[in-house]
Amino acid sequence: MAEPVLKVDNLAVRYGGRRGTGSTVIDDVSFELNTGETLSLVGESGSGKTTIGRAILGLAPVTAGSVCFRGEVISNIPRARRRKVARDIQVVFQDPYSSLNPSMAVEDILVEPLLATGSGDGRTRVRELLDAVGLPADSRGRYPREFSGGQRQRIAIARALALDPTVIICDEPTSALDVTTQARVLTLLKDIQRETGVAYLFISHDLGVVNEISDRIAVLDQGRIVEIGKAHDIATNPEHPYTRKLQMAAPVADPKKQRLRRAKRLNLMAEEPSSTKSTT
Template identity: 60%
Template structure:
């Protein structure tokens, strides 16, 4: 039976707005469990709070209520210094491979930095192993990050996340800045690495069409609340919430006629939602 890597209970995140006495609630009562070797995808449109949840797990966003347990340890209100010994196995891959890597550093420097910080003595050998694991040539370590394409930079970012043998990687829209063919190759690489290492992923995306290729389970987030969760097959083939159906209809297709049909169906769903809200009021 797989062990839970991270357990999130009743998570609330709010931000104080400058010049206002009240706080804006961004995340409201979210519960999540991600097991060893599992991919849970968190899906919702822009502004739904997906990245905020990822940041809260990483200790980069304030938790106003609830708990985050990583490998059984409650890290919710620890300072960064207190969290460090407990959460080295919690890493991240961010959306933009151009801004997440220092373009002035060599790839070897980027990858060896976390290893040296942990006192690893054979960092250079491990860097070569990391490059091999993400299918980059051995001489890539001597080059600057700025010399690589977007897809190659994202492979470097994946290698950096793998450096400390993580238990969980928060993948925050890691393919959205890439073209479709490069997206597919990065997703295939992430699956392969998971099979080899049993790492767990929280995969954050706005696109149900992308996450269906990598997820074991999907949680759908709307306005900071989870409205539906279930297996990938269940959520993508027989969704129960209108918002999930709307997200599925927003998935791009190549057939213009089908794309138009989906657009009309999506507008109809939104209209029905508006009418239900009006009657409830």
């Protein structure tokens, strides 16, 4: 079997205190991501999903454990080495408007990562990137404020694709979008993956979204993975009580089914002690 492109092993992230004391945000998290795969990290707000992504990107300190890219440890590495890793691991943030410089035209936004990594000015690549995310060529001279939320997220995805990365961390990339636009962005991400073989680490609180895009799902609760498995298995037959609660909290179109889910979720909350946790 091929070596995973990204491997997180016994990862821990703590803030504050000395000698590893303080607030533990992530504790003993392990998973692997393979080429061309989508692994989703799902959990409630505060479960540690985004912190894991930040630790992989070098934006949060790794207190214990390691992050490896193609067999090489990349956690807590010097800035010069991190810049090289950035060519292979890119990110799409939740809010496309705040992640795009409002004073820069789209062309400059897309060229910036190429200049930052010494890949040349790359202006001939802008049209390719715009075409890849379904935006017209005349978008290059316009500014982020001139686009809708979904179009801005397409620009953010194009920027992430500029360096032909191996892994893209998608941090709640659809949560700020309406349902129709969400579906279009998810379809775009899947199309890009089929064409390029890029691997996604998809971070979301919405099981309905991750069920749609994932090959595998890891469920986080209070900084620990409580269940990980194939997306179909997690969606249809979750084993951990916390995962079942998340599934039943996901909205459905039928009001009767929604009321039934809510009642079952309340029963689970009454029957299962909140302190019962296990790591798979």
